[in-house]
Amino acid sequence: MNDTAAFDLTLDAVTQRYRGAPSAAVDQVTLEVAAGELVALLGPSGCGKTTLLRIIAGFVQQTSGRVVIGGRPVDDLPPNRREIGVVFQNYALFPHMTAADNVGYGLAARGVGRDARIAKAKEMLELVQMTHLAERLPREMSGGQQQRVALARALAVGPRILLLDEPFGALDKSLRLDMQIEVKRLQRHAGITCIMVTHDQEEALSMADRVAVVHQGRLEQFAPPNEVYDRPRTLFVNQFVGASNSLDARLVGDGGTWRARIAGAPAWPIRLVGDAGDGDPVIVCVRPEHLRRVGVGEGLPGTIELSLPLGPQIVHEIRLGDGQAVKVVESRSHGAQLLPPGQAVNLALAEGAQPNAFPRPQETTS
Numbered sequence: 001m002n003d004t005a006a007f008d009l010t011l012d013a014v015t016q017r018y019r020g021a022p023s024a025a026v027d028q029v030t031l032e033v034a035a036g037e038l039v040a041l042l043g044p045s046g047c048g049k050t051t052l053l054r055i056i057a058g059f060v061q062q063t064s065g066r067v068v069i070g071g072r073p074v075d076d077l078p079p080n081r082r083e084i085g086v087v088f089q090n091y092a093l094f095p096h097m098t099a100a101d102n103v104g105y106g107l108a109a110r111g112v113g114r115d116a117r118i119a120k121a122k123e124m125l126e127l128v129q130m131t132h133l134a135e136r137l138p139r140e141m142s143g144g145q146q147q148r149v150a151l152a153r154a155l156a157v158g159p160r161i162l163l164l165d166e167p168f169g170a171l172d173k174s175l176r177l178d179m180q181i182e183v184k185r186l187q188r189h190a191g192i193t194c195i196m197v198t199h200d201q202e203e204a205l206s207m208a209d210r211v212a213v214v215h216q217g218r219l220e221q222f223a224p225p226n227e228v229y230d231r232p233r234t235l236f237v238n239q240f241v242g243a244s245n246s247l248d249a250r251l252v253g254d255g256g257t258w259r260a261r262i263a264g265a266p267a268w269p270i271r272l273v274g275d276a277g278d279g280d281p282v283i284v285c286v287r288p289e290h291l292r293r294v295g296v297g298e299g300l301p302g303t304i305e306l307s308l309p310l311g312p313q314i315v316h317e318i319r320l321g322d323g324q325a326v327k328v329v330e331s332r333s334h335g336a337q338l339l340p341p342g343q344a345v346n347l348a349l350a351e352g353a354q355p356n357a358f359p360r361p362q363e364t365t366s
């Protein structure tokens with residue numbers, strides 16, 4: 001395998017409507033993934049991630065739109081002719097087969113002879129460092145070990161694109177980090193295009209070259225992790241990716257530089273995303289690490305509800321004068337301390353911080 005082995009992938013207005021469903025599970029998704037790229041499909045449960053992955057793999061025939069792999073439309077091809085490897089959400093290993101037989105299974109299904117199959121399974125188990133457990137059944141392996149076998153099985157068929165559905169969901173935190181590094185290593189080593197489904201924004205941000213944020217079947221943003229984090233295109237993306245406080249505010253300005261005023265305090269500089277004018281209601285999304293405490297009489301007044309020590313940080317839950325709640329994160333290495341409930345505090349934006357502001361969504365009565 002080398003880096004010419006990877007294929008690019010294009011989704012062109014792909015839509016899926018399940019029979020009887022009130023809305024589309026996948027709605028007009030258009031996406032271009034470069035060869036060798038690792039893309040995370042990120043979104044909450046039920047937003048259509050698995051459906052999209054199954055459409056790419058060929059297990060679900062989409063209602064409309066096209067899937068193009070390596071320049072070739074594959075909509076009429078069955079899964080085993082799309083040159084795709086899939087690791088399903090719960091690994092889906094065959095319970096009555098050993099690790100080695102599981103890894104060789106896809107090759108058998110493609111008519112590869114026994115000796116070649118055994119050799120390939122051995123090579124793949126070596127790649128995922130599972131040679132010593134080749135004769136074990138799935139139930140005799142830990143979650144992480146089954147995960148490795150599922151990966152080896154997906155890679156054994158020499159896919160041009162690797163699809164992973166919530167691959168680390170069943171693993172505990174420390175093992176998850178190991179496997180994330182492992183998958184990234186294998187993906188780079190194989191030079192393979194990879195689409196990974198996850199609802200975990202940290203996982204998406206840390207692993208992916210680009211992140212596709214999906215909400216209610218629609219693609220809301222497709223961009224590198226930093227851009228998704230710093231310049232979200234929608235309120236949903238800002239709220240879903242990373243922690244943020246969503247605060248009701250009024251827009252101040254004439255279009256040159258926008259500011260936003262919260263609870264009558266001095267207005268903060270913001271980056272306006274969308275259409276709004278002076279005095280309009282907006283939602284300001286400010287990250288907990290972008291707020292700092294300032295002296296009495298300055299900034300935005302509030303009171304401490306709770307201070308929590310979270311490892312290297314302290315998180316303060318603060319209630320503003322108008323009733324809105326805000327989280328502020330301070331670093332202990334900068335001398336942050338727990339504060340007693342009821343203590344008055346004043347908040348300002350950290351140096352250089354410029355929160356995003358979005359027009360407040362219209363109230364709907366459905």
Ligand SMILES: Nc1ncnc2c1ncn2[C@@H]1O[C@H](COP(=O)(O)OP(=O)(O)O)[C@@H](O)[C@H]1O
Pocket residue numbers: 018019021025043044045046047048049050051052
């Ligand atoms: N086979 C199916 N038949 C009908 N509805 C389905 C089917 N599979 C998924 N759905 C629905 O489609 C939507 C998207 O589901 P899914 O793709 O599994 O989301 P995710 O993987 O992001 O959690 C959900 O509302 C789900 O209930």
Ligand SMILES: [Mg+2]
Pocket residue numbers: 049050051
């Ligand atoms: Mg899913």
